[in-house]
Amino acid sequence: xxxxxxxxxxxxxxxxxIGKSVASLCSFLADRQAKEKIVVLTRTxxxxxxFLREAKAISDKTGKAFxxxxxxxxxxxxxxxxxxxxxYEEFLQLCxxxxxxxxxxxxxxxxxxxxxxxxxxALGEDRQKxxxxxxxxxxxxxxxxxxxxxxxxxxxxxxxFLRNLFLGRLKLGYDELLLIVDExxxxxxxxxxSKSLSERTLKLAQKEVDYNFSNIEKLFRFREGQVNFxxxxxxxxxxxxxxxxVEILQRKLMKGRKVSYxxxxxxxxxxxxRLLGDDxxxxxxxxxxxxxxxxxxxxxxxxxxxxxxxxxxxxxLEPIEIYKALLDLEDAEEYSLPNIYRNSLLYLGIKKGLxxxxxxxxxxxxxxxxxYAREIEKIASAAGGITLAFLPSxxxxxxxxxxxxxxxxxxxxxxxxxxRKKVIEAxxxxxxxxxxxxxxxxxxxxxxxEGIRKSLVKAVVIAGLPFPAPDSEMELRQKIYDxxxxxxxxxxxxxxxxxxxxxxxxxxxxxxxxxxxxxIVIIDDRTEYLRYFPEDFKQYITFVEPEEIGGEIxxxxxx
Numbered sequence: 001x002x003x004x005x006x007x008x009x010x011x012x013x014x015x016x017x018i019g020k021s022v023a024s025l026c027s028f029l030a031d032r033q034a035k036e037k038i039v040v041l042t043r044t045x046x047x048x049x050x051f052l053r054e055a056k057a058i059s060d061k062t063g064k065a066f067x068x069x070x071x072x073x074x075x076x077x078x079x080x081x082x083x084x085x086x087x088y089e090e091f092l093q094l095c096x097x098x099x100x101x102x103x104x105x106x107x108x109x110x111x112x113x114x115x116x117x118x119x120x121x122a123l124g125e126d127r128q129k130x131x132x133x134x135x136x137x138x139x140x141x142x143x144x145x146x147x148x149x150x151x152x153x154x155x156x157x158x159x160x161f162l163r164n165l166f167l168g169r170l171k172l173g174y175d176e177l178l179l180i181v182d183e184x185x186x187x188x189x190x191x192x193x194s195k196s197l198s199e200r201t202l203k204l205a206q207k208e209v210d211y212n213f214s215n216i217e218k219l220f221r222f223r224e225g226q227v228n229f230x231x232x233x234x235x236x237x238x239x240x241x242x243x244x245x246v247e248i249l250q251r252k253l254m255k256g257r258k259v260s261y262x263x264x265x266x267x268x269x270x271x272x273x274r275l276l277g278d279d280x281x282x283x284x285x286x287x288x289x290x291x292x293x294x295x296x297x298x299x300x301x302x303x304x305x306x307x308x309x310x311x312x313x314x315x316x317l318e319p320i321e322i323y324k325a326l327l328d329l330e331d332a333e334e335y336s337l338p339n340i341y342r343n344s345l346l347y348l349g350i351k352k353g354l355x356x357x358x359x360x361x362x363x364x365x366x367x368x369x370x371x372y373a374r375e376i377e378k379i380a381s382a383a384g385g386i387t388l389a390f391l392p393s394x395x396x397x398x399x400x401x402x403x404x405x406x407x408x409x410x411x412x413x414x415x416x417x418x419x420r421k422k423v424i425e426a427x428x429x430x431x432x433x434x435x436x437x438x439x440x441x442x443x444x445x446x447x448x449x450e451g452i453r454k455s456l457v458k459a460v461v462i463a464g465l466p467f468p469a470p471d472s473e474m475e476l477r478q479k480i481y482d483x484x485x486x487x488x489x490x491x492x493x494x495x496x497x498x499x500x501x502x503x504x505x506x507x508x509x510x511x512x513x514x515x516x517x518x519x520i521v522i523i524d525d526r527t528e529y530l531r532y533f534p535e536d537f538k539q540y541i542t543f544v545e546p547e548e549i550g551g552e553i554x555x556x557x558x559x
Contacts, residue, residue, distance in 0.1 A: 009310045009332035011184070011324060013317035015508070018337075020313055021182070022054040025149065028178045028309065029058065029066075032148065036308065037172055040151045040180045041158075043192070045413070047182055047442040048151045055149050065121045069144040071152040071166075077136040079103060084258050089267035090249070094258055097250050107134025107142075114139060118146040141169050154186070158300055159193045161274070174306035183442060184312035185501045187297045188326060188493070194293040197268040205261035209244050216265070219290055224472035226284045235273055241266035268292070282480075286473050293473075295480050298328030305329070316504035318534040322497060325485065338536050345511055346556045348521045350375075351543040355524045356392050356464025369396070372463050373403035375523055375546055380430045382550035383519055383557060385458035386423060386445055390435040390506040392466040397432050400463065406430035409439050420445065427456050435466035435502035439509070446512055455516040459553060460509055462522045465529060466502040467495050496532045504537065519553035 014020040028038045042048045048070055055068040075091045076082055080098065084091075095101075107114075110133035117130060133139050144150050156166045157179070167173070181187070199220045206213050215232040245263025252258060272292050275281040280299035283292055294300045304310065310332075317323055320334050354360075354371055361368060372391075380387035389406070391397040401408050407429060410416050416438040423431060424447055433439035445456050468474065474494060481490035503522070510518035522541075530538055544552055 008308070009305070009329060010312070010335060011317060011320055011327075011329065011332055012311060012313040012335040012337075013315070013320050014313055014335070014337045015315045020315075021050050022058065024180050024311055024313060025051065025054055025058060028180065028311070029148065031309065032178060036176045036178055037147065037170065038149045038178045038180065039157070040149065040182060041154050041156070042151060042182045042442070043154055043186050044438075044442045045417075046444070048153075050442075051149075051151050051182070066149065067118065067121060067143065067147040068149040068151065069140060069147040071140060071144060071150060071156060072137075073153070074137040077140065079136070081258065086258055087264055087267070089271075090258075090260065090263055093246060093249055093263065094253060097246075097253055101135070103135040104138065105134070107138045110134055110139075111142065114142050115146075118143050145170060154181075154192055157304060158190070160278075161271075163303070174303070175308050177307040178309040179304060179307040179311070181310075181312045183314050185314040185316050185323070185505070187301065187312070188323075188497055188501070190294045190297060190300060193300070194291060195268055195271050196292070197265060197290045199288045201261050201264050205265045208248060208260065209262045211241065211244060211262070213265075219285065220288070222285050224284070224286050226282055226476055227290070229269070229272055229283050229290075230276075233269055238266055238269045238273060242270060282476065284473065284476060286471065291473070295477055296484065297326055301327050314501075315508050316501045318500070318504070318537075319497075319532075322492065326493060326497075336536075345507075345517075345540065346519045346553065347507075347537075347541045348519065348544045348549055348552060349527065349530070349541050350521075350523050350525055350546055350549070351527065352525050353546055354464075355526050356396065356466075357526065366399070366402075369399040370403045372523065373400050375549070376400070376406075376430065376432075376461050376463060377404055378550045379459050379461055379519070379521055379553060382554040383459035385428055386456045387430045387459040387461065388433060388439065388445075388457055388506070388509055389430060389461040389463050390433050390437075390440055390466070390502075392435060392464045393469065394434055394437075396464065397434055401432055404430065404432070406432045409433040409437055413438065424456060433506075435462065435506050436498070440502065441505040441508070443509065444512055445509065452515065453513065455510060455512045455518065457510040457516075457518055458557060459519045459521065460507055462503050462506055462520075462524070465499055465522070465524045465526060467499045492532075496529070499529070500533055503533075517557060519556055521549060521553075 012020070025038070032038060040051050042051065052068060052070060059065055073088070074095065075088055078095070080101070081091055081094060086094070114130060114133055131139050152166070155162050157163050202213060202216060219227055219229060219232055241262060245260045245266045248260040248262055249258070252260065272283055275292065280294050280296055281292060282295055283290070320336060324330050324332060324334065354375070376387070376389045391400055397408060407419065407423065409432060410419060420443060423429060424445055427447070431439065446453050447456055477494055478490040481493050482488065485493065507520045510516065510520060530541065
């Protein structure tokens with residue numbers, strides 16, 4: 001793929017599987033000036049691995065060596081605490097308390113050698129060995145100072161606290177930053193940088209320390225919605241809790257235990273006070289938890305607009321004009337590339353019979369999930385290979401799995417990766433996942449055969465249009481969105497846009513190159529919502545009755 005990115009700000013809707021990762025890296029590397037760094041933000045580890053692979057391929061192909069570093073979380077890399085069930089703020093405090101850390105001491109001893117090797121690009125085959133030169137996190141950041149390309153999770157640039165730490169450690173200003181945001185459709189939801197406190201954590205804190213938590217308890221008694229927490233806890237209270245939490249952590253660390261629920265409570269409210277001046281962050285109760293979340297993506301993203309170069313790209317950044325409004329990037333250029341593999345795709349929409357609406361769930365009950373299971377089974381039998389079936393939620397996925405012999409997507413990232421490899425090895429079977437979940441984006445079920453990477457997925461089933469479930473949080477967001485964008489516009493931003501992207505991302509799991517072929521089936525008869533999909537998508541939808549789908553797919557894959 002040859003694309004010349006010339007704008008300082010660009011939103012690019014480029015279909016999955018045609019090389020947008022390598023194209024963006026090549027373009028930015030060619031435009032990079034001295035001291036500037038290319039920072040790639042990815043949501044998942046699998047997406048990060050794609051950029052690592054492409055950066056190495058560019059270096060090998062051009063014969064020009066340059067350093068690429070993936071920044072991982074300090075907790076993930078820590079040899080001492082990484083396998084413990086602790087929160088990130090909790091871990092940071094434990095790290096400070098571990099004064100006798102041999103890994104930190106070794107890093108200081110080896111720091112000059114690390115700098116020399118990084119400056120000379122002399123890491124070579126010893127790169128893994130160098131990462132063992134003391135604290136892996138500190139080593140990694142030292143290497144990043146000399147890297148041309150840095151790959152990091154969204155949090156490092158979207159979380160206001162982490163962003164300042166990240167840029168400060170690298171001594172990097174926005175004018176020296178060339179920023180690529182991969183799978184940028186994820187910016188519509190900011191759960192990844194949100195914080196929460198459960199009532200269970202508070203109860204465990206009450207058992208842990210002699211402190212009067214009665215005012216904080218009252219926050220859990222409010223009706224669901226926004227709450228003014230300042231009426232129930234002061235900054236002095238947070239400082240007292242913080243000191244008690246640190247004391248508990250220090251005491252438990254000596255006994256080999258590393259958890260303080262009091263510290264978790266203190267860290268949550270500390271964040272709440274630190275963000276108090278930012279109107280974009282809201283504090284609310286939903287269910288048995290308190291939440292601290294940003295509302296408008298454009299506000300969160302505002303400082304990143306200062307980057308010298310900014311590219312937001314995705315295979316499903318459509319409708320692109322809605323994203324420009326959502327991110328306050330109306331002045332940015334836009335680029336859309338049609339799917340060049342259309343001859344390898346078949347979109348089938350069931351016009352009658354099934355949908356996953358709340359009304360039909362109430363009237364049909366388990367019959368609805370049994371019907372979905374039966375249709376998925378028919379499609380899988382006709383397609384062969386791997387069939388990925390995506391449901392609107394984890395609960396619906398579990399309900400459908402009762403009526404179908406299939407493998408269910410696990411919630412844990414490590415288990416999901418193990419399952420993905422197992423499925424690739426088997427080369428066939430039905431995998432039930434959640435639209436917007438771990439298997440629906442940034443994941444490939446491919447295998448190299450005779451030197452060619454081929455997709456093993458022969459069918460993707462969207463079993464119900466995956467609208468976000470309405471709840472008290474959505475009601476709160478709707479008011480804010482309608483105030484900013486106009487009455488009624490919140491439905492497009494908060495319901496329709498997430499649904500469209502979940503469908504298109506899931507569909508993109510099947511075809512990863514021009515040689516792949518797969519059937520894409522949407523099992524939902526609510527055709528009135530198809531008008532919101534991009535024209536490039538709608539023109540390939542064919543309506544087929546349920547009993548005809550198996551034959552249609554079988555014939556299509558044989559062509």
